[in-house]
Amino acid sequence: MTELEKQQRDEAAYRRLKPSLDQQYPAGHFIALHDGRVVGDASLFDELVAKLRKAGLDPRDCLAVQAGEDYPEKAIIFC
Amino acid sequence: MTEQRNPYRGSPPRAWLRVHVIGVDGRASEKELLVDTGSPFTLILSTGEMQSLRQMTGTTVHTNFGVLTSGWLHVVIPEIGFDHHVFGYASDEVVAAAQSSSPAFQGLAGLPLLRMMQYGGDATSFWLRPQ
Numbered sequence: 001m002t003e004l005e006k007q008q009r010d011e012a013a014y015r016r017l018k019p020s021l022d023q024q025y026p027a028g029h030f031i032a033l034h035d036g037r038v039v040g041d042a043s044l045f046d047e048l049v050a051k052l053r054k055a056g057l058d059p060r061d062c063l064a065v066q067a068g069e070d071y072p073e074k075a076i077i078f079c
Numbered sequence: 080m081t082e083q084r085n086p087y088r089g090s091p092p093r094a095w096l097r098v099h100v101i102g103v104d105g106r107a108s109e110k111e112l113l114v115d116t117g118s119p120f121t122l123i124l125s126t127g128e129m130q131s132l133r134q135m136t137g138t139t140v141h142t143n144f145g146v147l148t149s150g151w152l153h154v155v156i157p158e159i160g161f162d163h164h165v166f167g168y169a170s171d172e173v174v175a176a177a178q179s180s181s182p183a184f185q186g187l188a189g190l191p192l193l194r195m196m197q198y199g200g201d202a203t204s205f206w207l208r209p210q
Contacts (some may be wrong), residue, residue: 065138066166069167071149073141076142077119077143
């Protein structure tokens with residue numbers, strides 16, 4: 001599986017899980033996904049990175065989102 | 080007063096700001112970004128810069144410039160004490176469009192970033208101040 005395919009898998013998992021993640025975690029809470037599942041969460045970004053490293057994961061290979069945030073799937077750029 | 084003030088640049092003259100993006104190795108990379116309050120994205124860098132500077136991965140978005148990937152960037156503006164991890168995007172096409180005004184521009188700063196501070200302008204320059 002390529003890096004892009006792994007990212008697409010994690011993003012698809014996030015889109016599917018978003019309603020439950022927004023209910024489970026307070027707004028603004030950081031959540032990490034890897035291999036299509038949640039692998040960590042923290043109230044601060046640096047705290048999340050530290051948790052992932054402690055778990056033996058490379059944070060750069062993980063998708064991070066914030067609970068309650070809407071990440072658009074479509075947008076127009078005017079510049 | 081604590082601020083970052085930049086004379087308009089390019090043809091036609093455009094507002095811009097300067098940020099430091101901190102890589103995973105802790106090294107700061109200075110970027111000069113065209114300001115576009117109409118952009119719905121915090122900031123947009125080239126795909127190469129995003130690949131080397133992102134701390135974590137983000138989602139993708141379909142736009143009129145194609146599909147943009149994203150990542151979490153550690154952005155610092157020393158003059159105003161700004162230091163945050165922000166969700167940025169990558170597009171070589173958007174960077175090329177910004178560079179049509181001035182080749183010095185290395186990306187685009189949008190409204191979500193500007194809303195994290197005070198910003199404004201006058202006849203000669205664009206400024207940033209702490210929130």
